[in-house]
Amino acid sequence: MNVSVVLFTADLRLHDHPPLRAANESREVVPLFVRDRAVMDAGFAVPNRLAFLADCLHDLDGGLRKRGGRLVVRSGDVVEEVCKVAAETDADEVHLAGDVSAYAHLRERRLRRALEAEGRRLHVHDTVTTAVTPGEVTPASSDHFAVFTPYFRQWSGVPLRDVLAAPRTVRVPEGVGSEELPSRAGISVVSEGLAAGGETEARSRMCAWLRGGIGAYEDRHDDLAGDATSRFSPHLHFGTLSPVELVQRARTVEGPGPEAFVRQLAWRDFHRQVLAARPGAATADYRTKRDRWRSEYAARADIEAWKTGRTGYPVVDAAMRQLRHEGWMHNRGRLLAASFLAKTLYVDWRVGARHFLDLLVDGDVANNQLNWQWMAGTGTDTRPNRVLNPVTQAKRYDPDGEYVRRWVPELASLEGPAIHEPWKLRGLDRAALDDYPDPIVELSEGLARFKQARGRD
Secondary structure: OOEEEEEEOOOOOOOOOHHHHHHOOOOEEEEEEEEEHHHHHOOOOOHHHHHHHHHHHHHHHHHHHHOOOOOEEEEEOHHHHHHHHHHHHOOOEEEEEOOOOHHHHHHHHHHHHHHHHOOOEEEEEOOOOOOOOOOOOOOOOOOOOOOHHHHHHHHHOOOOOOOOOOOOOOOOOOOOOOOOOOOHHHOOOOOOOOOOOOHHHHHHHHHHHHHOHHHHHHHHOOOOOOOOOOOOHHHHHHOOOOHHHHHHHHOOOOOHHHHHHHHHHHHHHHHHHHHHHOHHHHOOOOOOOOOOOEOOOOOHHHHHHHHHOOOOOHHHHHHHHHHHHHOOOOHHHHHHHHHHHHHHOOEOHHHHHHHHHHHOOOOOHHHHHHHHHHHHOOOOOOOOOOOOOHHHHHHHHOOOOHHHHHHOHHHOOOOHHHHHOHHHOOHHHHHOOOOOOOOOOOHHHHHHHHHHHOOOO
16 A cells, blocks of 8 residues: 655644545555654744643644554754655655745755655645735736735636545554644743644634624624634634635535625735735835834833833723733734834734744744735735724724733723723823823824925924
């Protein structure tokens, strides 16, 4: 019987997994995950994602064992380790999910060359981590869409492939060595409220969401206190859920809620097709505005206040504290936190993107970097000079102050919308708020500075 290797990367599931389906047909299979030294060295292996990853690997191994198989884990250079496993098992082919980052493209090229030198084949599968393949829909004049709305129109018309069932059995060759699975318990400095990872958890969440939450998504997705989003982003990042399956199943539910949810999944694909075409956008302005950002040294006190949730603007502080506690942040909170740093404080978006990647369990290069650029006005936003007012936004999306009260306990005694402007209190009422700070910048001052920097004054 021939042997195939399936290299799992950001696709840690058994359901709807094209590489595993292709490899598992009349073959023995080595399900392989490599703890990639390059990812560790680049600083992407942060505690929250390592802890969630450990959950995912344990769950994947458990699912494979129920089917007669097991997960093989190695550490080191990913190309070297794949080639070692292929040589040990005399595998003639390796299956891999396609990805869009510059590193993923480099990994694919290196792996293909190394395997072909040994007489083995590499098969790269599309629509494993996206619903629609990056580059499948393009405008007439470019290799990618730079504006979401026309992209979404074409994306919506693409026929999706069928959703694949999980395999019933997986036969792994005897004697393939594996390291011990990593454990969440062995990882320090993990956010206290970090959610559980793994396909079992993901599918349970999906079923509950499709039965209930998705129907109200259009009306409630910006409700900060209501916490009415799907929270699927970590599972999509690690691939414990299939975007193809999510879109297919959401489309079976009637109403504006599912339509709005599918639109958000399309945004995810949109960012991937941008990054696939312009990999430099992970670190460089997609559309430069020739900003002369405040230096990190000059803005160091403001940056620290922003990171620790002590800007004096309660909704921004609540969002940043949620990030630290959960390793996750509500999408509306992300927009407000990013606007405040990049535009009100006029700090380089890369500073904020790096901090988010340090903590976010769903820290994803395409979504994180390009959403930051969108909010900083250097990305694909068609209104690059928009500035979100944190007070106005807080009164709109947290009208009773419940979100702020949850994450900024110093202000819990304040009732209603007054919680969003504590600096307006006087005397003993202000003194009663413990050590909650005054605003680190007047909004009018931040807006004037930004307009001047962009030549809009």
